[in-house]
Amino acid sequence: MLLVLSEEHKEHLGFLSEVDPAVVGESGRIAVEFLKKGSNPKIYEGAPRKLNVWSGSVQHGLEGLMYLLTESCKLTISEEDFQDSVLVLGFSEELTELLLQLYLENRKEIRQILSKLAPSLPHYHSLEWRLDVQLSSRPLRHQLKPTVTLKLHLEDGARRSARVLQTDPPRCSISLTSWSERSQSSRAATAAASSTTSNRSTPLYDTTAVHSGSDLFA
Amino acid sequence: MRFRFCGDLDCPDWVLAEMSTLARMSSVKMKLLCVQVIKDLLDEGIDYDKVSKLTSDAKFESGDIKASIAVLSFILSSAAKHDVDSDSLSSELQQLGLPKEHTTGLCKSYEDKHSALQEKLREISLRLGRLEAVNWRVDYTLSSSELKQVNEPTVQLKLQAQDPETDSTQTTVVSITADKFRVLLTELKQAQTMMNALQ
Numbered sequence: 001m002l003l004v005l006s007e008e009h010k011e012h013l014g015f016l017s018e019v020d021p022a023v024v025g026e027s028g029r030i031a032v033e034f035l036k037k038g039s040n041p042k043i044y045e046g047a048p049r050k051l052n053v054w055s056g057s058v059q060h061g062l063e064g065l066m067y068l069l070t071e072s073c074k075l076t077i078s079e080e081d082f083q084d085s086v087l088v089l090g091f092s093e094e095l096t097e098l099l100l101q102l103y104l105e106n107r108k109e110i111r112q113i114l115s116k117l118a119p120s121l122p123h124y125h126s127l128e129w130r131l132d133v134q135l136s137s138r139p140l141r142h143q144l145k146p147t148v149t150l151k152l153h154l155e156d157g158a159r160r161s162a163r164v165l166q167t168d169p170p171r172c173s174i175s176l177t178s179w180s181e182r183s184q185s186s187r188a189a190t191a192a193a194s195s196t197t198s199n200r201s202t203p204l205y206d207t208t209a210v211h212s213g214s215d216l217f218a
Numbered sequence: 219m220r221f222r223f224c225g226d227l228d229c230p231d232w233v234l235a236e237m238s239t240l241a242r243m244s245s246v247k248m249k250l251l252c253v254q255v256i257k258d259l260l261d262e263g264i265d266y267d268k269v270s271k272l273t274s275d276a277k278f279e280s281g282d283i284k285a286s287i288a289v290l291s292f293i294l295s296s297a298a299k300h301d302v303d304s305d306s307l308s309s310e311l312q313q314l315g316l317p318k319e320h321t322t323g324l325c326k327s328y329e330d331k332h333s334a335l336q337e338k339l340r341e342i343s344l345r346l347g348r349l350e351a352v353n354w355r356v357d358y359t360l361s362s363s364e365l366k367q368v369n370e371p372t373v374q375l376k377l378q379a380q381d382p383e384t385d386s387t388q389t390t391v392v393s394i395t396a397d398k399f400r401v402l403l404t405e406l407k408q409a410q411t412m413m414n415a416l417q
Contacts (some may be wrong), residue, residue, distance in 0.1 A: 128343075149346065
């Protein structure tokens with residue numbers, strides 16, 4: 001599949017054909033650094049002076065290069081398709097080869113960076129549980145009511161949170177069997193899926209089967 | 219194969235794999251390592267300098283040190299959790315391939331600290347909204363903006379409890395009239411009688 005480059009994008013990348021191949025190599029390296037660590041505006045100040053060009057064209061050139069790399073990595077386009085897509089820019093063969101090498105060498109790492117940008121839900125950290133029997137309460141004595149209290153610890157990036165849930169043992173055992181069935185089918189699904197999918201486990205809790213512990217303090 | 223110290227389940231693969239790591243240490247050093255691990259489990263603080271001295275003879279790398287602490291923590295806390303006696307633990311560990319001298323050392327440490335471990339595990343069991351402190355004060359209201367002669371005693375209770383979800387301390391202050399307080403006290407005494415019957 002071919003990349004379709006907008007006119008503006010082609011114009012920005014045109015900067016690369018006006019400079020030495022060494023500069024192109026250096027720009028490539030800087031573009032990858034920017035993708036890994038974020039852009040550094042100081043480069044946009046120092047480089048134009050050295051190259052004797054308008055500072056805007058350096059910035060556009062670098063951003064154009066970064067965009068070219070991220071789009072190519074996003075779609076994992078093949079070598080031939082990359083070369084054909086870049087052909088429209090009318091670069092020399094040497095330059096095209098340089099860009100291709102840049103793409104191939106950094107493809108895997110850029111894909112890893114892109115995978116972290118997807119939105120994520122809080123995921124399972126740990127579970128504490130407790131089995132109790134309610135013997136008496138203020139309104140009613142001589143009871144025998146078993147309850148299971150769960151504290152689900154979740155993690156969302158650096159943030160930890162906890163949810164307290166309470167249920168009675170029959171409903172708890174129904175939840176457990178449905179969780180174990182779902183975890184088995186989830187394991188089968190991840191085995192069948194391609195190796196590029198993320199392997200972080202998703203929380204499998206079904207909140208319809210448990211109710212929150214607000215009546216704990218009745 | 220079911221193991222009692224694993225709660226009548228299969229022994230995890232990683233535990234089995236680390237038996238050979240433990241066997242690389244001398245049994246004396248391993249017993250001393252057990253003592254350190256138990257101190258860590260009881261929140262008494264683990265001395266990492268001592269640990270690295272103990273493992274240096276066997277030329278453990280940092281990965282090996284972490285693995286041996288992890289496997290000993292697992293064995294000791296899991297055995298305490300399922301209330302396994304020291305003889306059963308000894309025979310199960312030998313079945314997993316831990317040499318006899320090492321097993322004896324481990325089980326002796328376990329037996330010595332068995333009740334302390336269980337007490338600690340009981341303490342850290344899930345409890346929601348733990349009551350941390352209670353403060354009280356009795357006031358006598360003389361007068362107010364509504365009524366010139368009030369002449370009423372009240373109790374003010376300050377309760378500091380742990381929030382169940384965020385684990386931070388929450389303070390609640392309540393003021394109770396004499397009648398309401400009498401009701402509260404009677405109900406709590408009934409609960410106390412029930413608690414005493416269960417002890």
